Amino acid sequence: MESERIVRWSIEYLNKIAEFREDHKNIVYLDETWFDTHDIKIKGVSGGSRKCVMNVPSRRGKRVIILHAGGANGWLKNGLLISVKNSKDSNADYHENMSAALFEEWMQHQLFPNLPEGSIIVMDNAPSHSRLAEKIPNSSTRKADIVSFIRNKNIDIPESAKTRKDLLGIVSKYNFSKTYAVEELAKSHGFQILRLPPYFCIFNPIELIWSQLKRKVRKCNDHPESSPKVVELIRAKVETISPEVWRNCINHVESIEQTFRTTPT
Numbered sequence: 001m002e003s004e005r006i007v008r009w010s011i012e013y014l015n016k017i018a019e020f021r022e023d024h025k026n027i028v029y030l031d032e033t034w035f036d037t038h039d040i041k042i043k044g045v046s047g048g049s050r051k052c053v054m055n056v057p058s059r060r061g062k063r064v065i066i067l068h069a070g071g072a073n074g075w076l077k078n079g080l081l082i083s084v085k086n087s088k089d090s091n092a093d094y095h096e097n098m099s100a101a102l103f104e105e106w107m108q109h110q111l112f113p114n115l116p117e118g119s120i121i122v123m124d125n126a127p128s129h130s131r132l133a134e135k136i137p138n139s140s141t142r143k144a145d146i147v148s149f150i151r152n153k154n155i156d157i158p159e160s161a162k163t164r165k166d167l168l169g170i171v172s173k174y175n176f177s178k179t180y181a182v183e184e185l186a187k188s189h190g191f192q193i194l195r196l197p198p199y200f201c202i203f204n205p206i207e208l209i210w211s212q213l214k215r216k217v218r219k220c221n222d223h224p225e226s227s228p229k230v231v232e233l234i235r236a237k238v239e240t241i242s243p244e245v246w247r248n249c250i251n252h253v254e255s256i257e258q259t260f261r262t263t264p265t
Helices: 004-022 100-114 143-152 164-172 181-188 206-220 227-238 243-262
Strands: 027-036 043-045 053-055 063-071 081-084 120-123 192-195
Touching: 004 027, 004 192, 004 243, 027 206, 063 100, 063 206, 063 227, 063 243, 081 100, 081 227, 100 181, 143 164, 181 192, 206 227, 206 243
Parallel strands: 027 120, 120 192
Antiparallel strands: 027 063, 043 053, 063 081
């Protein structure tokens, strides 16, 4: 968190988010989290003796992946996605781990259609958020693919460039910047993505929301060996988190941001 690159990134983030708020932009925060179906509030029965028998699930359950977004107005309408791996009988939306393809599909069909025009989307740098729109050749890239990349950029390849090293030398002369698929998608729909600096999840109020959601689900989880029951419980508890709770979490994050602004770097 104290490296020059991350400090610079965090300063840029703080400046940008302040600018968007000043311009009264609609800011939506998104993130994934997970909940294991066997995660319950541990209770014990003593039966009047000094021995206590803990009430715990007999076996490990399924991992539930939860993806959602929200802001000052509460949860995004129709934004909830729940995925359970290897669960054929679950009423989850998908039955696989989060991937770039799944995340981008969610953005296209559940996020973008429910956002006001010109919204700002705040998210982290998870692998599923970071698929490159175009891969820049490196030392592991096939020679034919390097040639194809250079030609697609309308760059001449001299006859003397025979080896992969020669071709990579041509690529290195140009300052090609990474472009991410989700940024291109968002831009095509009139939205802008603001990426959180690495290790600064404290700038994302949805992390506080996840903590509250998990506590609610854990407390009421009476079916730790049933994926469908836990998924139903998650859906129900998501609805109990109000716009007021969201605003309180956002206000807390804004106070944290202000602390970083006033702390010497």
